[in-house]
Amino acid sequence: xxxxxxxxxxxxxxxxxxxxxxxxxxxxxxxxxxxxxxxxxxxxxxxxxxxxxxxxxxxxxxxxxxxxxxxxxxxxxxxxxxxxxxxxxxxxxxxxxxxxxxxxxxxxxxxxxxxxxxxxxxxxxxxxxxxxxxxxxxxxxxxxxxxxxxxxxxxxxxxxxxxxxxxxxxxxxxxxxxxxxxxxxxxxxxxxxxxxxxxxxxxxxxxxxxxxxxxxxxxxxxxxxxxxxxxxxxxxxxxxxxxxxxxxxxxxxxxxxxxxxxxxxxxxxxxxxxxxxxxxxxxxxxxxxxxxxxxxxxxxxxxxxxxxxxxxxxxxxxxxxxxxx
Amino acid sequence: xxxxxxxxxxxxxxxxxxxxxxxxxxxxxxxxxxxxxxxxxxxxxxxxxxxxxxxxxxxxxxxxxxxxxxxxxxxxxxxxxxxxxxxxxxxxxxxxxxxxxxxxxxxxxxxxxxxxxxxxxxxxxxxxxxxxxxxxxxxxxxxxxxxxxxxxxxxxxxxxxxxxxxxxxxxxxxxxxxxxxxxxxxxxxxxxxxxxxxxxxxxxxxxxxxxxxxxxxxxxxxxxxxxxxxxxxxxxxxxxxxxxxxxxxxxxxxxxxxxxxxxxxxxxxxxxxxxxx
Numbered sequence: 001x002x003x004x005x006x007x008x009x010x011x012x013x014x015x016x017x018x019x020x021x022x023x024x025x026x027x028x029x030x031x032x033x034x035x036x037x038x039x040x041x042x043x044x045x046x047x048x049x050x051x052x053x054x055x056x057x058x059x060x061x062x063x064x065x066x067x068x069x070x071x072x073x074x075x076x077x078x079x080x081x082x083x084x085x086x087x088x089x090x091x092x093x094x095x096x097x098x099x100x101x102x103x104x105x106x107x108x109x110x111x112x113x114x115x116x117x118x119x120x121x122x123x124x125x126x127x128x129x130x131x132x133x134x135x136x137x138x139x140x141x142x143x144x145x146x147x148x149x150x151x152x153x154x155x156x157x158x159x160x161x162x163x164x165x166x167x168x169x170x171x172x173x174x175x176x177x178x179x180x181x182x183x184x185x186x187x188x189x190x191x192x193x194x195x196x197x198x199x200x201x202x203x204x205x206x207x208x209x210x211x212x213x214x215x216x217x218x219x220x221x222x223x224x225x226x227x228x229x230x231x232x233x234x235x236x237x238x239x240x241x242x243x244x245x246x247x248x249x250x251x252x253x254x255x256x257x258x259x260x261x262x263x264x265x266x267x268x269x270x271x272x273x274x275x276x277x278x279x280x281x282x283x284x285x286x287x288x289x290x291x292x293x294x295x296x297x298x299x300x301x302x303x304x305x306x307x308x309x310x311x312x313x314x315x316x317x318x319x320x321x322x323x324x325x
Numbered sequence: 326x327x328x329x330x331x332x333x334x335x336x337x338x339x340x341x342x343x344x345x346x347x348x349x350x351x352x353x354x355x356x357x358x359x360x361x362x363x364x365x366x367x368x369x370x371x372x373x374x375x376x377x378x379x380x381x382x383x384x385x386x387x388x389x390x391x392x393x394x395x396x397x398x399x400x401x402x403x404x405x406x407x408x409x410x411x412x413x414x415x416x417x418x419x420x421x422x423x424x425x426x427x428x429x430x431x432x433x434x435x436x437x438x439x440x441x442x443x444x445x446x447x448x449x450x451x452x453x454x455x456x457x458x459x460x461x462x463x464x465x466x467x468x469x470x471x472x473x474x475x476x477x478x479x480x481x482x483x484x485x486x487x488x489x490x491x492x493x494x495x496x497x498x499x500x501x502x503x504x505x506x507x508x509x510x511x512x513x514x515x516x517x518x519x520x521x522x523x524x525x526x527x528x529x530x531x532x533x534x535x536x537x538x539x540x541x542x543x544x545x546x547x548x549x550x551x552x553x554x555x556x557x558x559x560x561x562x563x564x565x566x567x568x569x570x571x572x573x574x575x576x577x578x579x580x581x582x583x584x585x586x587x588x589x590x591x592x593x594x595x596x597x598x599x600x601x602x
Contacts, residue, residue, distance in 0.1 A: 041465070065461065065496070073454045073488035080458015083393075083443060084466065088458075104485070107448040108455060112436045114444075 017185045018157075022178040023121040025157035027052025029164035030089060034060045037168065041081055043067055045074045045092040050180075051121045053091050071096045075104035075116070082114045087168060093127075094120035094136035094177060098143055109173045110146045117167055118143075119176040124264035125292065125309060126181045126214060126302035135297035136177075140212075141269025143175040144242045150195060151242040153177040153271075155216035156185045159239060162193035170195055179214060179264075181302045186217045187237070198245035200252070204234030207258040207320050210249060212238050212271045215262035215290075215311060222316035233320060244274050246282070253285045258323045260288045264311055267291035288323050290316060330377070330548055338544050341411070342372040343600055346573045348407040348420055350596050353587040356424040359432070360400040362570035362583040366508040366541070367404045367475060370566055373547040374473055375408040378555075383413035386440040392470050393443050393459050397452020398477035398506060399433040400585075405442075406430050414441040450483025452476065453503060457489055460498040460561075471555065474503045479511030482520045487532070493561040494533030501561040502554040503534075506541065508570035510581045529563040541566025573600055 033040050034056050043065045048054035057064035067074040071092055078088040090097070097120040098105070109116045120139065127135045143151050152167070152174060154160040160178060167174045191199060198210075201220060211219040216237045226233045236252060238245060253259050259279065261272035272289030279285045292309050306312055310319075345368045353359045375381070379392040396405050403423065410417045415429075422428035429438040433447025444455050456474035463470050480486065493501055505525060513519045522528075529536045535557050539546040547566065554562035570584070571577030574596040577588075588596060 041462075063465070067492060068488075068495075070485075070488035070491070072451075072485040073457075073492055076451050076454025076485065076489065077458040077461070077492060079444065080455040080460070081462045083455070083459050084462025086462050086465065103448060104451055104454075107446075108444065108451055112445045 019182040019184045020157035021180060021182045022154055022157055022160040023050070023052045023180060025160035026119055026121070026164060026178055027055040029161045030056040031059055033164065033168055034063065037087070039085065039087045040168070041065065041086045041088050043074055043078050043088060043090045045069055045071050045096065047092050050093070051091040053089070071100040072104045075101040076108055078116045079108040079112070079114050082116050087115060087117070089117045089119055091119045091121065093134060094123035094139045095134055098136060098139040098175070102142055106146055110148045113148045113172055115171050117174050117176070119164070119178065121178045122180045123177045124179060124213070125297040125305040126179055126264065128180070128302045128305065129299050131299040132296040137266045137292050137297060138269065139177060140241055140263070140265050140271065141273070144269065144274065148173055149242065150174045150240070151177070152195070152240050153212040154239050155213060155237050156183050156187055158185050158191065159187045159193055163239070166193055166195055177213065183214050184217050186220055193239065196240045196243045196245055198239070198248040199237040200248060201235040201237070203252055204232040204256055206231045206233055206256055206324060207260060208234040208236060208252040208256050209260045209262055209316065210236045210238050210252065210271065210275050211262040212241060213264055215264055218311060218313050219262050219316060221313035222320070225313060225317050226320060231320070231324065238271060241271050241274055244278060246278050249275055249278055250283055253279055253283050258286050258288065258320065260290060260316065260320055260323065262311070262316060263291045265291050267293055286323070288319055290319060329552070335544050335548065338372055338377055338548070341376050342369045342544070343573070344411065345372055345404060345407045347597060347600055348410065349403045350574070350588055350593055352403055352406065352420040352423045354590060354593040355421045357587055359403060359424060359587050360585055361577060361587060362510065362580065363398060363477060363506065363508065364401045364404040365572050365574065365577065366568040366570045367401050367506045368573065369542050369544055370475065370504055370506065370547055371404045371408050373544060373551060375412055377548055378551045379473065380470070381412070383441070386414060390468060390470055393456070393472045395443055395452045395456045395459070395472070395474040396434055396446055397474050398449065398480050399446030401506070402430070402432065402434050405434060409441040415439070449477070449480040450485040453486055453489035454492070456501055456503065457492050457496070457498060460493070460501040461496060463500055470500070472501045474501070476503060476505050478505055478507040478509065478522055478525065479516050479519070481505065481522055481525070490529065490532040490534065497559050498561045499558050502551065502564065503561065504564040504566055506568050507565055508568045510570045510579070510584060512584050514581055525565050529565070533560060534563040535560050537562065537564045539564060539566055541568035542572055575599060
């Protein structure tokens with residue numbers, strides 16, 4: 001995988017709302033952290049150009065380990081480094097990191113509660129042309145089920161940077177899910193990410209959308225369209241899927257008739273499941289889960305795929321209108 | 326290479342290994358389940374590590390300059406528990422709680438429950454990667470501590486072991502010494518019938534390791550090999566320790582069924598008589 005040419009971000013205002021892939025924000029955050037903290041080490045499995053850990057590798061070669069194409073060893077080695085007091089970030093594509101090395105994550109990282117940060121890129125169907133083999137649509141489900149694991153899905157580049165800094169100050173296993181494609185910046189300038197705290201853009205009286213990752217921007221667009229149609233639909237960025245911000249979910253559910261979850265992930269086991277599990281036990285509500293319906297992805301452009309799987313503002317609008325009938 | 330250890334010291338280590346075996350048999354009998362064969366086959370190796378080679382402070386299990394031991398074949402937990410108890414990490418009376426509800430002596434080692442356990446193991450094939458990571462971290466901190474990792478021979482059928490084998494030699498982890506408890510048996514039978522792992526020595530040599538082929542019950546040979554590993558620069562060392570499953574108790578030796586069976590009370594009595602001779 002070749003590193004794409006990137007324009008220099010130097011000199012740009014931080015407030016500029018520029019679309020950036022969350023993986024690019026990760027690469028920048030790692031570089032910042034590497035300068036600040038000597039205990040940060042980074043491991044990759046032959047995808048450092050794509051996951052953007054290559055930037056750290058170039059700046060701090062003595063603290064970067066390319067493990068080759070061996071995800072299981074990647075996780076175990078990261079675990080060993082954490083035992084010596086290092087703070088390892090282990091990265092590769094989401095489908096390989098969480099799938100190929102799931103048992104290593106369970107046995108070595110979570111069971112021993114090691115301070116290992118798993119930051120995976122190329123999640124979801126927006127991987128695009130590579131097709132289903134490379135599109136992780138079950139990663140949140142299989143990470144969420146692990147005791148001691150925290151699961152975070154940032155909505156944009158700004159939030160991603162904050163997430164990377166926040167998890168470096170948190171002790172314990174964390175899975176961060178990032179994407180390949182550019183996403184618009186949606187989080188406000190004064191936003192401060194906190195693990196386990198959702199961000200509510202506004203609460204709607206008709207319906208509320210609980211979204212994660214790229215679906216936050218899509219949901220905001222849907223909310224705008226619905227407003228023009230006279231419906232008050234709120235949007236919540238549930239970037240920490242585990243532990244779920246149940247307080248926010250409960251508050252949103254109490255003031256509206258319909259909760260919609262939106263995720264670039266299977267509707268089995270992901271954000272929709274997490275919200276449903278909580279509400280069904282605590283405040284039974286009408287819920288519609290928007291996501292991939294027990295299916296694999298396929299090749300296509302990310303835009304085409306989002307449309308094919310119904311992960312668009314138009315489909316959210318249609319779903320909510322039908323749901324509110 | 327002759328060990329620079331006196332014959333008297335070797336004799337003391339042999340006695341210690343016998344004590345370990347006795348504790349292993351007693352705790353397994355009390356537990357009523359567990360892995361007898363592979364704990365006994367590793368007893369001499371683990372004795373040499375804990376009572377001769379490794380620098381460690383039982384009163385300060387997290388001492389930063391300690392040597393590290395990873396029991397990748399986690400089912401041999403009893404041999405590790407015996408070594409830790411006899412070293413003084415915890416009271417020997419805890420050994421009788423093995424595998425019981427509320428005990429820190431879990432069926433397979435759990436680092437969150439018991440001092441002296443570096444990392445939880447039990448799922449085969451994962452320990453060497455962890456040992457590599459520790460060796461890398463120690464090098465980053467310029468610490469002279471060494472890392473020891475004990476694997477089973479059946480265990481090296483796991484693919485991850487060979488990923489880790491490449492990593493250790495690629496990163497020149499000369500502060501790492503792995504040992505294979507080559508007792509030739511696994512649950513379903515002889516390793517050579519289930520899934521042949523030979524030629525073990527050639528395989529590790531081909532992966533860039535310095536390989537030593539020894540009798541894993543010859544205390545002098547074990548001590549020599551561990552010393553040689555400590556002097557080697559530039560590559561990791563693999564000690565292929567040829568062992569006998571169930572070693573020390575004639576009616577357990579070489580018996581595949583005692584991989585996962587605990588002794589009965591009658592068997593224990595007979596075994597202790599044999600060991601105490």
